[in-house]
Amino acid sequence: MESQQNISTPNTQAKLVVLGAGESGVGAAYLAQQKGFDVFVSDFGPIADKYKAQLKQWNIRFEEQQHTEAEILAATEVVKSPGIPEKAPIIKKLREQKTPVISEIEFAGRYTEAKMICITGSNGKTTTTSLTYHILKNAGLNVGLAGNIGNSFAYQVATESFDHYVLEISSFMLDDMYEFKADIAVLLNITPDHLDRYDYKLENYAASKFRITQNQTEHDYFIYCADDAETLKGLQSRTFGAQLLPFSIEKEIHPGAYLENDNIVINIHQEHFTMSIKDLALQGKHNIYNSMASGIVAKVLELRNESMRESMGNFKNIEHRLEFVAKISGISFINDSKATNVNSTWYALESMTSDVVLILGGVDKGNDYGMLKDLVKQKVKAIVCLGKDNKRIHDAFEDDVEVIVNTFSAQEAAQIAFHLAKKGDTVLLSPACASFDLFKNYEDRGQQFKDAVREL
Structure with missing residues (x-):
């Protein structure tokens, strides 16, 4: 002490x-x-x-x-x-x-006049926050990045004078926010996560996420996914002061964003923005959603289409989120250690285009692996468990995958996965679990995995 x-x-x-x-x-x-x-x-x-x-x-x-x-x-x-x-x-x-x-966000918000772009959701919020910041910064805006990511918001309010902030906001932060207002609020999706903090009730967790819209007026914007079932359910029982801007890849939407012939279309001002999904830096269905959300923010702020296209095409994803590590003997190694819940792993598998050796496991937060079954059947040839207790993973997938192996270190997991894969395959570390049984945190797990891959 x-x-x-x-x-x-x-x-x-x-x-x-x-x-x-x-x-x-x-x-x-x-x-x-x-x-x-x-x-x-x-x-x-x-x-x-x-x-x-x-x-x-x-x-x-x-x-x-x-x-x-x-x-x-x-x-x-x-x-x-x-x-x-x-x-x-x-x-x-x-x-x-x-x-x-x-919360720190509530406290610091009192001392800045900057415009607040606040992003929440069960999955994709770090990626979307990073991409939005990248687009705004490249367009020349005086913008800070904070919340669940980067340097403390309060410290930046004390030491910088930004005109805009892009804030990644978790449900835990939202629970302690009262007077704070988002000028632009983004809700990406709502899927079961952290339910132990919400009496194991999804509606309590959803209510927490919808706090991102509190105090908004008709001068503000609420951007949300029109394809997300829990978000739509939450919309029905609430009224909103802000202008609503949904995005969808399933239907045409005006105003908002939608997909047309593999092109993202954003139509909220006179001038439409379009971009082929093939040109996006972030690939995979979930990243179309993330790119749409960031693109709508950019158009609300009336950024130029050329600048947006350039930023959405050259963005480098955050470390430990579907991060390409190396290609060895024709086998690709991907570090997705930040996937600490089943939904994140679902998104990772969904974006894979080759056969996968999947490294799963850690501290299980009461995971329901059922939602992974179809993707595992389609894409996964072997599972390498990385954790102290892998029984639930074996129980969940023993009928779907021929090979399930237990390992107890990142080095062992990388070596066994390498032997199980063949040229053209992908070894994917996407654990769906917290890391505290064998590692300090998900960054430590990802770093140890990357070090192990480079030693192969």
Whole structure:
């Protein structure tokens, strides 16, 4: 346990407590200090050295591996890390005494006049957020990237002066957002994920996702997928202040975006935007949706078609999301370690055009593998399990795949997959599970896989 004493502060200041000292928490603490709050940071776990050094440098008081209740419960307001669940004892006590508990996004949003482009969804949000940022930046806009991705939003609000922000927003963040408003809100899809935080009710999780539209007015935009069943269900029971802009690959839509003869068509202003899906940097059906969503944002902001086409054609995907690693003896190796749920793995398999040796497994969040069965039958010749307990994967696919092998390291998984594949095949790491049984996080899993592939 280490704590750093702040310079003495007058008692007249409002006291802000930040729970969780990761990227978002430390950024929020810095912004709060800049705005004259008395700040205290508390993390129930250990604080990474990088963040500890920053807090010390800024003379912000903090504690780790404990919560000093007297200090925390004296707060005027609390900024909570998205990872801390409502059932945590300290949160219950704060709720009981009606102390406002908000997210970093809510807090930082108070201190910027920038236009907010906010992207949520169960799958594809990091890719769509990154692509949208890429399109806007290449078009010359003064734009920041934050939320679940990149540097802390609060820290950027304190140190930069962007005109626009593209924010990747998770349901956990949305749960603690109240006054914040998205100028452009994007909801990509709603599929079961994190249900343990929502009483195992999909409608509770969906309600969380729809908070992306709260406080919007007729001057704002809500972009959503008209082919997503849960989104459509949610639309029926709600009214929206914003202008609605749906996208679909199944039907023609005006205004919005749709697919016509393998061309994306976006028609929200006088001048239509069209682009062949063959020219998109991101391939696969799910990426047509992601590209449509980003393209609609760009057209709302009246960006030039040529600039959009160029950006949508040259975008490099984020690390650990369908990332090409190498081709060895004619076998392609793809790192999709960021696929920590079944839907993400479904999207990855759906975009494969060759036979696949699939590396699956890890910490199973109550996965229903049934939705993968058809794609596994069509495309997967062997499954390599990477995790401590692979029984549910064996049970799910033993009738569909001839070979299912257990492995306990990224190196072993890569070597066995290489032997099971032949020229023209793809070895796909898309685990559908969290990584904490064998790895620090999905980045560590992806990095170890890439290192192992390069050693083959």
